Each structure stands twice: as C-alpha cells, then as structure tokens.
Amino acid sequence: MKYFEKILIANRGEIAIRIMRACRELGIDTVAIYSEADKDSLFVHYADEAFPVGPAPPSKSYLNKERIISVAKKAGAEAIHPGYGFLAENAEFARLCAEEGITFIGPKSRTIAAMGSKIQSKQTMRKAGVPVLPGTDGGIDDLDMAAKVADSIGYPVIVKASAGGGGIGMQIVHEPSEIESAIDGAMRIAESAFGDRTVFIEKYLQKPRHVEVQVFCDEHHNRVHMFERECSIQRRHQKLIEEAPCPVMTPDLRERMTNSALKVAEAVDYVNAGTVEFLYDKGEYYFMEMNTRLQVEHTITELV
Structure with missing residues (x-):
C-alpha cells in the first residue's frame, strides 16, 4: 500500500x-x-x-x-x-x-460547500430518501409564507441560520405572535456571525435525543460506519457528554440509522472521515446535518 x-x-x-x-x-x-x-x-x-x-x-x-x-x-x-x-x-x-x-x-471542495448549507443539505437528503424534519424547503423571505409553514407543521417551530453551526442564531417559536421577531432576530445574528442572513423554519422537537454516526469513505466508493455516539447532554446547544452505544438503541434502529448515514455519504460522494447527525424522537429519527471533517468526538469512536 x-x-x-x-x-x-x-x-x-x-x-x-x-x-x-x-x-x-x-x-x-x-x-x-x-x-x-x-x-x-x-x-x-x-x-x-x-x-x-x-x-x-x-x-x-x-x-x-x-x-x-x-x-x-x-x-x-x-x-x-x-x-x-x-x-x-x-x-x-x-x-x-x-x-x-x-x-x-478530507472531502472534496464541492461536498464541503453542499453540506455547509443546512438548506441545500436537507434538500439533497429529501431527494435521497433520508428522513428530514418537516419545514421550509428553502430560505425565508416572506413573513406570511413563514407563518403559514409554521401553522401547517404545528408549533413549536425553530428558526435556524442556513450557514449556521453551534446553535448560533437559533430561535424557538412557541406561538404565532413570536414568529416575526424570531425571524428578524435569527437573520441579524446569522448575518453578523456568518455573513449570510438566510434562515429557514423546521419543526422543533422539545426533548429529542441527539445521535450521530461516524462514517469513513474512500475514493473507490467504499463506505463504512463506526456505529453511533449519543450527545444529548448539552448546554446552549454545545455537547458536554458523549456516550456509546446510545442507551435507547435497538438492533433495528441501529441498522436503519446507520444505513441512512451511509446513504447521506453516498448522496454527496463523500470521501474521508465525517459525521452524520440525527435527531431521534418517539421512535423516529431525522437528518440534521453532516460534519464534513474529523470531529473532537472521534476519540469516543477510537475507543469503540
């Protein structure tokens, strides 16, 4: 070799x-x-x-x-x-x-760019058949449309920055009267932090588990996963504790979730180490984002 x-x-x-x-x-x-x-x-x-x-x-x-x-x-x-x-x-x-x-x-430049946008990545995952939380299909530029989307998926909803990370700019909305100020606030923070004021809305899960799957892919289209890590214990959307395996994982759920993680990698022609993050709630899981890099939490996977 x-x-x-x-x-x-x-x-x-x-x-x-x-x-x-x-x-x-x-x-x-x-x-x-x-x-x-x-x-x-x-x-x-x-x-x-x-x-x-x-x-x-x-x-x-x-x-x-x-x-x-x-x-x-x-x-x-x-x-x-x-x-x-x-x-x-x-x-x-x-x-x-x-x-x-x-x-x-690391991954190709185009892959990093594609997964760096939460909106674009979710659109790609919908096409690939990976479960995604209900929400807007693109960025919000009309408050009336935003209100209609929020009503259709049901409160609470969350407003997120498309280019965001680390929970920056996220605004939780519990009722219709809060939607306008939440969007305005999220846009201001997004522009200040990321130089991009694009935001979107999706269903807010109040007590989900945060489960991630590390994948490794090579240039010959070989893809493997290294099982899951749970990182639900957080403060201000920052992970505090990682554990593996996920305490509520079943063989069937693990097979479905890890297969979805590999499907995510395939959809964007991923190469190298990466982590696919899911939210899990009441028996269902949803794609959240993909970190197109080695993570701090990789040490947990090394121990596994």
Missing part, C-alpha cells in the same frame, strides 16, 4: 499531536505550522519539521490559506491534514489544495 511520504498538519495542539502520532506509526514524516504565540508548544517539537506562518491571531496564521500552501510546497508535503476547526470545513482551501496538486485529507 502506498502512503504519503510527508504530511503537513494545518492545526495545533491536541489534534495536531494525534495526527502526528498516527503518521509516526505509519512511517510518514510530519510538518507542523505555528503562530508566533505557539512557537514553544509541544506539537511544534513533536513534528519532524516546523514552520512559522504568522502572528498570534488565527486569521493571520492558522487561517492564512495561501501561506500554509506555500509552506507545504516548500517542505515537500504531498498532503495537508486540517484536523478539526480552522480550515477543516473550508471549501475554498480544499479547492486551493487541489489546484496546487496537494491532497486535502
């Missing part, structure tokens, strides 16, 4: 060291990049080579796409692993790597 000879890790800290450790086990040389603030960090010394990429602010160092690619070429790295965070779900960076003949260890 042919492995890469040298990989640049476009990240820092714990995830950089984990990737470097895996590379060391495979006999692959590693290249670290670091900001001025991180020059004495452990991950810098753990790598075979290390190069500075800029000042402490991430926007001038770990998010400096052109500089990172320049370092990769200088070091002779054939591939770049983004870890999680920073450039891991940056479609433009994946595209720049491809243009420069460097392998981006």
Whole structure:
C-alpha cells in the first residue's frame, strides 16, 4: 500500500499531536505550522519539521490559506491534514489544495460547500430518501409564507441560520405572535456571525435525543460506519457528554440509522472521515446535518 511520504498538519495542539502520532506509526514524516504565540508548544517539537506562518491571531496564521500552501510546497508535503476547526470545513482551501496538486485529507471542495448549507443539505437528503424534519424547503423571505409553514407543521417551530453551526442564531417559536421577531432576530445574528442572513423554519422537537454516526469513505466508493455516539447532554446547544452505544438503541434502529448515514455519504460522494447527525424522537429519527471533517468526538469512536 502506498502512503504519503510527508504530511503537513494545518492545526495545533491536541489534534495536531494525534495526527502526528498516527503518521509516526505509519512511517510518514510530519510538518507542523505555528503562530508566533505557539512557537514553544509541544506539537511544534513533536513534528519532524516546523514552520512559522504568522502572528498570534488565527486569521493571520492558522487561517492564512495561501501561506500554509506555500509552506507545504516548500517542505515537500504531498498532503495537508486540517484536523478539526480552522480550515477543516473550508471549501475554498480544499479547492486551493487541489489546484496546487496537494491532497486535502478530507472531502472534496464541492461536498464541503453542499453540506455547509443546512438548506441545500436537507434538500439533497429529501431527494435521497433520508428522513428530514418537516419545514421550509428553502430560505425565508416572506413573513406570511413563514407563518403559514409554521401553522401547517404545528408549533413549536425553530428558526435556524442556513450557514449556521453551534446553535448560533437559533430561535424557538412557541406561538404565532413570536414568529416575526424570531425571524428578524435569527437573520441579524446569522448575518453578523456568518455573513449570510438566510434562515429557514423546521419543526422543533422539545426533548429529542441527539445521535450521530461516524462514517469513513474512500475514493473507490467504499463506505463504512463506526456505529453511533449519543450527545444529548448539552448546554446552549454545545455537547458536554458523549456516550456509546446510545442507551435507547435497538438492533433495528441501529441498522436503519446507520444505513441512512451511509446513504447521506453516498448522496454527496463523500470521501474521508465525517459525521452524520440525527435527531431521534418517539421512535423516529431525522437528518440534521453532516460534519464534513474529523470531529473532537472521534476519540469516543477510537475507543469503540
């Protein structure tokens, strides 16, 4: 089997060291990049080579796409692993790597872009036959239409930012009188946080379980799942505790949910590690989103 000879890790800290450790086990040389603030960090010394990429602010160092690619070429790295965070779900960076003949260890640029939009991803999943929560088929630009959709699916509903993540901008609406202010608020937050004020409405599940399935896919269309992780214990939509297996999982539910996760990956021609997230409530599950990267929670799957 042919492995890469040298990989640049476009990240820092714990995830950089984990990737470097895996590379060391495979006999692959590693290249670290670091900001001025991180020059004495452990991950810098753990790598075979290390190069500075800029000042402490991430926007001038770990998010400096052109500089990172320049370092990769200088070091002779054939591939770049983004870890999680920073450039891991940056479609433009994946595209720049491809243009420069460097392998981006992650999905294709078009896949990242497709799954980065909650609206587009849900439309794709509906076509693929994956269960999706009822809601608007596209962005909201008409309050009357929004009110009609909310009435048709029944309150409570939730207003979400299409480009969002981490629960930012989500507004729960319990009755018709709240819908206008919720949409206005969600749009303002979405524009401020993501530069995109597009929002949509879907049915709000009040006490669902949050279950995710990690998948691995290669360029030969082979796809496998690594079972499920439950992450329902959250604070402000941020996961606090991960556990596996899901406490309420049955063999039938696991087969259906994991098959749906593989169907999601197939629908967007996914390559590499990724995580498909579902909401589970009263015997039914619904596609929520796909994280087109390695997740912090990957360590749970490693233990499984």
